[in-house]
Every structure is written in structure tokens, then in C-alpha cells.
Amino acid sequence: MVYSLSFIFAISYLAIALEHPLKINKSSAALIGAGLLWAIYALFSGVSQEVMHGQLAHTIEEVAQIVFFLMAAMTIVELIDAHEGFSLITRKIQTTKLSNLVVVVCILTFFLSAVLDNLTTAIVMCSLLKKLLAKREDRLIMGALVIITSNAGGAWSPIGDVTTTMLWVGGQITATNVIMNVFLPSVVCALIPVLLVVSSVRGQPVQGPINDIEIQAHKRPSQLEQNFIFFLGIGALIFIPVFKAVTHLPPFIGAMFGLGVLWLAADILHKKKSSEEKAHFTLVHALSRIDMPSVIFFVGILLAVATLQHAGILTSIANWLSEVIGDLSVIVILIGLASSLVDNVPMVAASMSMFSMTDHPTDSFLWEFLAYCAGTGGSILIIGSAAGLAVMGLEKIDFVWYLKKVSLLAFVGYMSGAMTYIVQYNLMH
Numbered sequence: 463m464v465y466s467l468s469f470i471f472a473i474s475y476l477a478i479a480l481e482h483p484l485k486i487n488k489s490s491a492a493l494i495g496a497g498l499l500w501a502i503y504a505l506f507s508g509v510s511q512e513v514m515h516g517q518l519a520h521t522i523e524e525v526a527q528i529v530f531f532l533m534a535a536m537t538i539v540e541l542i543d544a545h546e547g548f549s550l551i552t553r554k555i556q557t558t559k560l561s562n563l564v565v566v567v568c569i570l571t572f573f574l575s576a577v578l579d580n581l582t583t584a585i586v587m588c589s590l591l592k593k594l595l596a597k598r599e600d601r602l603i604m605g606a607l608v609i610i611t612s613n614a615g616g617a618w619s620p621i622g623d624v625t626t627t628m629l630w631v632g633g634q635i636t637a638t639n640v641i642m643n644v645f646l647p648s649v650v651c652a653l654i655p656v657l658l659v660v661s662s663v664r665g666q667p668v669q670g671p672i673n674d675i676e677i678q679a680h681k682r683p684s685q686l687e688q689n690f691i692f693f694l695g696i697g698a699l700i701f702i703p704v705f706k707a708v709t710h711l712p713p714f715i716g717a718m719f720g721l722g723v724l725w726l727a728a729d730i731l732h733k734k735k736s737s738e739e740k741a742h743f744t745l746v747h748a749l750s751r752i753d754m755p756s757v758i759f760f761v762g763i764l765l766a767v768a769t770l771q772h773a774g775i776l777t778s779i780a781n782w783l784s785e786v787i788g789d790l791s792v793i794v795i796l797i798g799l800a801s802s803l804v805d806n807v808p809m810v811a812a813s814m815s816m817f818s819m820t821d822h823p824t825d826s827f828l829w830e831f832l833a834y835c836a837g838t839g840g841s842i843l844i845i846g847s848a849a850g851l852a853v854m855g856l857e858k859i860d861f862v863w864y865l866k867k868v869s870l871l872a873f874v875g876y877m878s879g880a881m882t883y884i885v886q887y888n889l890m891h
Contacts, residue, residue, distance in 0.1 A: 463506040467773055470498050471766060475803075478763075478845065479861040488861075489755050492762025499769040507773065521768040525761055527712045532757060532852065534717035535582045535702075538695050539589050540748035541724055545683045547692030552593045560600060560666040567591070567604060568611045568656045572649075575615035575849075576622040578699050579713070580837075583612045584849035586699070588856040596671040600663075605857040606868040607659060610841045610875060612849045614652035617837025618644040621703040624848070625810040625836040632814055634822075634829035644834045646886060651838050651879030655871040683743065687731060691724070698724050721745075756855020763845065767804050776804065777812045784816065790828055795880055798835025802846030806836045827887055834883055841872040 474495025481488040504514055542548060557563050567587065575583035587608045595601045616622030620630040620637040629635045683691075698720030705716030725745045732740035741747060770776050779800065783793045801809050813832055822828040840847030844854050844864040853859060 463502060464773065464775060466502050466506070467499055467769060467775065470495060470502065471770060474499075474766060479865070481861060483862075487755065489759040489762060492759050492766060496762045496765035496769075499766050503769050503773055517772045521765065521772070524768075525764045527714045528764065528848065529757055529761055531712075531714035531717045532581065532585075532760065532848075533752060534714065534721045535585050535699065536752040536757075537745065537748050538698055538717075538721055538724055539585050540751045541728060541743075541745060542692055542695040543589050544743055544748055544751075545688055545691040545728075547688050547695060548590055548593050550688065550692050551590060555594065558668055560663045560668050561660045563594065563668050564604065564607065564656060564660050564663065567594075568607055568652065571608050571611040572615035572652050575612040576619035577703070579621060579703065580612040580616035580623055581848040581852055582699055582702070583615070584608055584852045585856065587612070588853055591857075592671070594670060595668065597669045600666075600669065601857060602859055602863065603659060603663075603867070605853045605859060606844075606864060606871075607656060609844065609847065609850045609853050610655050610838075610868075610872050611652045613838050613841045613847050614648045614875070614879070616849075617651075617834050618648040621707065623833075623837040625806050626833045628810055628814070629829055629833050633824055634814065634819065635833055636825055639825040640830060640833055643830050643886070643890075644883070647834050647879040647883035648838065649879075650882045651834075651875045654875040654878045655868075658871055658874075687743075690731065691728065694727055695724055753855045756851070759855065760848075760851055763851070770804060771812070776809060777816065779812075781816060791831065791880075791884055794828065794831045794835050795877075797832065798839025798876065798880070799842065801836050801839040802842035806840050806847065810836045827891075831880075831883055831887075835876075835880060838876050838879060842869050842876060844868075 474491050477484065477486060477491035477495075478488045481491070500518070503509075507514075509517070555563065555566055557566065567590070571583055571587050574586070578586075588605060591601050591604050591608070595604065613623070617626060618641055620626055620635070620640060626635070626640065630637060630640070698717075701720050702713050702716040705711070705719065706713050709715075728743060728745065732743050783796055787793050787796070797809055797813060798806075810832065813836075817828060840850060844850040844859060844861055854861075854864075
């Protein structure tokens with residue numbers, strides 16, 4: 463069974479990677495792979511029906527939380543965009559040089575992802591890039607840098623990445639120490655790829671998009687409406703980690719609540735307008751603009767990876783690494799690399815179960831280094847992180863293009879940050 467599951471996952475993964483040459487949508491490959499994996503697991507695992515249904519229910523719960531969060535965050539961003547709220551930021555970014563724009567966007571992404579989270583930040587920044595750049599090739603490389611910098615920015619914050627949050631909630635790390643000790647490696651991880659891209663685009667001009675004329679002048683939002691929806695929408699996104707920290711409820715509850723408040727505010731704001739005038743500004747319009755095929759792909763890939771977790775394949779890999787390699791730093795680096803192939807959440811969950819807190823107490827080398835590696839390793843492949851999957855869908859980035867153009871940059875940044883953490887740890891201890 464293990465070989466069958468591994469083979470089908472590999473074939474599905476290959477079909478996703480070769481989406482454009484095969485001319486087969488990646489969502490269909492992910493869904494078919496997930497269905498086959500669960501069918502084989504159900505038929506040949508020997509697990510009772512009751513246990514099987516419990517595992518499936520747990521998986522659906524986890525997937526639904528992420529999907530609901532993704533849909534709510536995307537809709538909030540689209541509602542802000544419909545009110546031209548992002549023009550408040552784009553007007554402040556006054557640069558004609560692409561290299562300067564790269565630096566500004568990446569710094570903003572890095573710190574914003576620590577406050578929101580890497581997934582929400584990636585969605586917001588992709589919307590901004592569409593307002594700043596007309597040339598698709600420029601948007602692709604900037605989108606790739608958004609993935610790298612949002613993952614790096616999320617790794618050092620207890621609320622910036624789901625794996626860091628898992629370790630924080632589980633007691634493996636404390637907020638103060640992870641910020642102090644993982645911040646510098648995360649900076650290096652993001653800085654190296656950014657500097658390499660800046661040197662390659664030096665001298666190139668910014669080609670901005672032509673002003674959107676979709677909305678007629680008399681239907682454009684007023685300055686007050688732009689400002690109100692922008693700040694309320696950004697406030698709703700920032701509210702999500704605060705809501706989670708206070709209530710300990712899943713982030714999607716806060717996202718849905720924020721969306722409801724924004725929806726109500728938009729309805730009140732436009733209640734005196736005719737149906738035709740306010741049609742563009744409604745939540746229904748915003749919902750019609752979110753990328754549902756990407757959401758479906760997200761469901762498929764998460765369901766597929768869950769079978770590897772329930773079948774014990776990921777735990778077996780982690781145990782095998784521990785037995786064969788032994789060196790903690792190498793093991794954690796490999797776990798980070800593995801998180802670019804499969805979801806980093808089950809990899810971290812397996813690691814939390816495999817290593818004892820008796821041997822590795824709170825804020826020890828293992829847990830802090832794992833927070834860095836699991837958070838940033840997913841940038842090496844575009845489907846290795848939630849931020850990568852979101853940008854892949856929003857900008858229609860090809861897996862093979864990312865592999866050729868970006869994976870090496872992300873790998874160099876990842877390893878540079880890893881070496882920085884090891885050197886920093888040895889100097890401080």
C-alpha cells in the first residue's frame with residue numbers, strides 16, 4: 463500500500479508540474495490524485511471504518527479551515543480592490559526603476575507577513591502588483607519574490623506562519639525567543655534572492671498598467687469611500703491574528719467575521735445608490751472575482767498529502783532521517799527541503815511527535831531551527847507553501863517556470879539563512 467500511495471502521489475505531482483505541456487488543469491490532477499489515494503488507503507490500510515471516518519473528518523476540518531480562510535481573505539482583498547483602495551498605496555510608491563520597486567515591495571511583504579500571515583500577505587501583495595506592473599514577466603518574478611519574502615517574514619513571527627504557530631501553541635518555542643533568534647536568519651533568507659534579482663533587473667524601467675477604465679467616471683468610488691473601505695479591510699485582515707490570539711479559535715472564524723463587518727459597511731456606504739451604480743461595489747461582485755479553480759486545487763493537494771500523513775509515510779521518513787543521519791541540524795534542513803515537496807504542516811506535526819520535549823526543551827536548537835526551516839523551505843517549489851499556492855493561482859505561474867527561474871534563488875536563500883542560524887546559535891551558546 464505504501465508503494466502504491468507513493469507512486470500515485472508522485473504521478474499526481476508530476477501532472478501538476480507539467481500542467482502546461484500536458485494542457486491538463488492542475489486542479490483535476492490534484493482532485494483525481496486525492497480520490498485515488500483515499501480509495502487505496504480505505505481499501506488496503508486495514509484501518510476500521512470508524513477510525514477511517516474519524517481521520518477523514520479530521521482532514522476535512524483542517525482543509526475546510528484553510529479554504530474558508532483563503533476565500534474570506536481573497537474576498538476582502540477583492541472588495542478593497544473594487545473600491546480602488548490599493549491606489550492609496552500605489553500612489554505612494556513613486557519610482558520609475560524596477561530595482562527600487564523590488565526592494566520596496568519585498569520589505570513591505572517581509573514585515574507585513576509577520577503581522578498578518580504569509581498567506582494573507584501574498585494575496586494582498588499580488589493585488590498590489592497588478593496595480594503597479596503591466597509587464598507579465600515582471601509580475602511573475604515579483605510574485606516569486608513575494609512567495610520567498612512572505613514565507614521568510616512569517617517564519618520568525620509566532621503568528622506569521624502556521625508551522626511557527628503550531629510550535630508556539632505546542633510550547634516548543636516562546637514568542638520572544640523565536641523573534642529574537644529566527645529574525646536574522648529570515649532576513650538573510652529573503653535578502654539573498656532579492657539582491658540577486660535587483661542586480662539582474664538594474665536599469666530596467668517600471669512599466670505601469672494603463673489606468674483601469676472599466677468603471678465609468680460617475681461610478682467610481684469617492685475618496686472617502688476608497689479610504690473607508692481600504693482601512694476597514696486592512697483592519698479586518700490585521701484583526702485575524704489578534705482574534706485568534708484572544709479567543710484561541712481558528713483564523714478562518716476571524717476572517718469570516720471581518721468579511722461580514724466589511725460587507726455590512728459596504729452595504730451601508732452604498733445604500734442610497736441605484737442597483738446599477740452599486741453593483742460593482744457589492745460583495746457578490748467581489749466573490750465572482752476570486753479564483754475558485756485555485757481554491758479547488760488547494761483542496762485536492764491538501765487531501766492528497768493528508769493520506770501520506772495518515773498512512774504514516776511522513777512519520778516514517780522523519781524517523782528514517784533520525785536513525786540514518788543523526789545530526790539534528792542536517793535532519794531539520796532536510797525536513798525544510800521536504801516541506802517544498804509536501805505540506806509543511808504534517809512534516810512539523812510528525813517532528814513534534816517524533817522528538818521529545820524532555821530531550822529538547824522549550825526554545826532549544828531543534829524547535830527554533832525547525833520554525834525557520836519549515837517556514838522558509840516551502841519557497842523552493844511553488845507548491846511547497848500556502849503562499850506559493852495562492853500566488854500560483856492568482857498570477858497563473860507555471861510550476862516549471864518557477865523551478866527554472868526561482869527555485870535555485872530560493873534554495874540559496876534558504877541555505878544561507880540556515881547557516882546564519884547555526885553560526886548565530888554557536889556564538890550565543
